[in-house]
Structures are given as C-alpha cells and as structure tokens.
Amino acid sequence: MPHHSDFDALDLIVQTMIEASIAAAQVINDVYARDVEAEQKADGSPVTEADSAAETVILSWLESTGLPVLAEESVAAGRIPSLGERYFVVDPLDGTKEFLKRNGEFTVNIALVEDGRPIAGVVLAPVTGRTHIGCSSGALVGEVSDEKLGPLSAISVAERHPPRVVASRSHRSIEVSALCSSLQITEDVSVGSSLKFCLLAEAAAELYPRLTPTCEWDTAAGQAVVEAAGGVVLTFDKQPLRYGKRQDDFYNPFFVAACSEELAAHAIDELNALRNSDVV
Ligand SMILES: Nc1ncnc2c1ncn2[C@@H]1O[C@H](COP(=O)(O)O)[C@@H](OP(=O)(O)O)[C@H]1O
Numbered sequence: 001m002p003h004h005s006d007f008d009a010l011d012l013i014v015q016t017m018i019e020a021s022i023a024a025a026q027v028i029n030d031v032y033a034r035d036v037e038a039e040q041k042a043d044g045s046p047v048t049e050a051d052s053a054a055e056t057v058i059l060s061w062l063e064s065t066g067l068p069v070l071a072e073e074s075v076a077a078g079r080i081p082s083l084g085e086r087y088f089v090v091d092p093l094d095g096t097k098e099f100l101k102r103n104g105e106f107t108v109n110i111a112l113v114e115d116g117r118p119i120a121g122v123v124l125a126p127v128t129g130r131t132h133i134g135c136s137s138g139a140l141v142g143e144v145s146d147e148k149l150g151p152l153s154a155i156s157v158a159e160r161h162p163p164r165v166v167a168s169r170s171h172r173s174i175e176v177s178a179l180c181s182s183l184q185i186t187e188d189v190s191v192g193s194s195l196k197f198c199l200l201a202e203a204a205a206e207l208y209p210r211l212t213p214t215c216e217w218d219t220a221a222g223q224a225v226v227e228a229a230g231g232v233v234l235t236f237d238k239q240p241l242r243y244g245k246r247q248d249d250f251y252n253p254f255f256v257a258a259c260s261e262e263l264a265a266h267a268i269d270e271l272n273a274l275r276n277s278d279v280v
C-alpha cells in the first residue's frame with residue numbers, strides 16, 4: 001500500500017485507482033519475468049495471461065466503489081455493464097505487442113469517466129514504475145517502487161516550434177508521415193501504448209496524431225492525464241474525444257492530441273487538406 005503525503009492528498013477514488021494500478025502492475029511483472037505466450041483475440045490482436053490476470057485484480061480493487069467498470073478483457077468476453085453517468089474505463093495491459101517484444105512500453109490504464117469526459121486517469125508503466133496521474137489536483141508524475149508510490153511532481157504540457165510528434169511504434173499511418181513533412185516536423189518519437197499521452201503531458205512531445213483504430217480503454221486514462229496537464233485530445237470535428245460510444249462498440253474516431261487547441265486544430269486542418277490532395 002502506498003503511504004505518502006502526496007498520495008494522501010489525492011481524492012479517495014483516485015487513491016483507489018492508483019492502488020488498483022499498482023496491484024495490476026505486480027501481476028504483470030510476475031508474468032513478464034516468465035516466458036509468455038500470446039493468444040489471438042477475435043479482432044486479431046494479441047492477448048496474454050497477464051491481460052486477464054491484471055484485469056481481475058483491478059476489478060476487485062474497484063468493486064468497493066460500487067461504480068460500473070468498462071474493461072477491455074470483460075468487453076472481449078461479452079461482459080458489458082450498463083454504464084450510467086460515472087464509470088471506470090480500464091485497459092489492464094495497453095501495448096500487448098510491446099509486452100511481447102519485451103521493450104517495456106506497456107501500461108496499466110484506469111480512468112474515471114463522468115458525463116462522457118475522462119475526469120481522472122492513472123497510467124502506470126510496470127517495468128519502470130513510472131506513474132502518470134491526471135485528476136482535479138492537476139497532472140502529476142511519480143514512481144512506484146516496492147509497491148509504494150513515491151513523491152509526486154506536477155507536470156504540464158509546453159509549446160515548441162516546430163513541434164515534436166509522437167506516434168505509435170506498432171500502428172503508424174502514412175498520413176502521419178505526410179503531416180510531419182507539411183508541418184516541417186523533424187523530431188519524432190515512437191513509443192507503444194498510452195505512454196504517448198504521457199510524453200505530451202510532461203512536455204517531451206507536442207503532437208500525437210492517431211489515424212489508426214483505438215478503443216475507449218486505450219485512450220481514457222491518457223486523455224485525463226493530457227487534459228489535466230493543459231493539453232487537448234480532439235476528434236476531427238475539433239471537439240474533445242468523448243466516452244460511452246456503445247453504438248460504435250466503444251471504438252474511438254481518429255483524433256489528434258496536442259499541447260494546445262491551436263496546434264491540434266492546425267494539424268486537423270493539415271490532415272484534411274492532405275486527404276483532399278493526392279498526397280496520401
Ligand atoms: N485494428 C484495431 N482495432 C482496435 N484497436 C486497435 C487496433 N489496432 C490497434 N489497436 C489498439 O491500439 C493499442 C496499441 O496502441 P499503440 O499502437 O499506440 O501501441 C492496442 O491496445 P492493447 O495492446 O491493449 O490491445 C489496441 O487496443
């Protein structure tokens with residue numbers, strides 16, 4: 001259990017989300033230490049025993065809150081609760097491909113959604129213990145060691161010209177490459193999973209255009225972190241990405257996350273222009 005004044009100052013519900021993440025990370029690290037075998041899910045993506053074991057641990061931690069949970073592996077198994085105005089969104093192991101590649105770029109993700117917006121989120125990278133939190137106290141980063149969350153530091157997005165772009169290591173699109181040349185972006189970082197949102201939140205990158213599929217559990221916690229850090233996650237109508245899209249099987253539309261609304265809107269305009277030309 002984490003014991004620290006920073007942790008103690010957080011809302012009880014955020015504390016519970018952090019404790020659930022720490023417990024899940026431990027389960028994931030135990031599997032990571034062994035040889036892991038992947039299975040194929042119905043959508044063709046890989047899943048391991050770490051995904052389901054971590055989700056079970058998270059669900060038992062969150063049960064005490066009485067709130068519904070939309071969780072990746074439960075949804076895959078056909079268990080979709082009725083959601084209401086407030087619920088958790090959980091991806092127990094985002095970046096399963098990176099987990100299998102053993103590059104450490106995978107995360108535990110727990111978000112709290114209210115009225116379709118992610119109002120709190122925890123993104124924990126089990127290998128390093130680095131934990132990003134977005135909540136009413138702002139965006140914070142800390143490290144977990146020996147199952148305790150250490151001191152938290154405030155983080156925020158920053159502007160930079162030209163911006164640095166961060167993109168999926170395993171799912172990159174040609175549009176993103178075209179956008180980089182039209183915005184004269186020379187620096188780009190590839191990283192797996194929701195760590196891309198964390199890089200924006202701590203001012204290590206400024207733009208994350210996502211033009212390949214994601215589901216709500218892939219983005220909810222990361223979006224909460226980015227928004228708490230002063231950034232945005234906009235869909236192509238330039239509105240914040242919203243949650244509870246049951247009619248779309250919880251798939252997100254394409255989006256652009258950025259350090260500012262101006263940059264996100266500018267990137268969306270450029271991407272639309274590229275689509276209407278013959279570049280992509
Ligand atoms: N065709 C597809 N349909 C739905 N989700 C997809 C997808 N291709 C990739 N993803 C999502 O993208 C996530 C990986 O993101 P990234 O490419 O940024 O690392 C995967 O998370 P999981 O690893 O939790 O399955 C998966 O949910």
Ligand SMILES: [Mg+2]
Pocket residue numbers: 091093094095217218
């Ligand atoms: Mg995922």
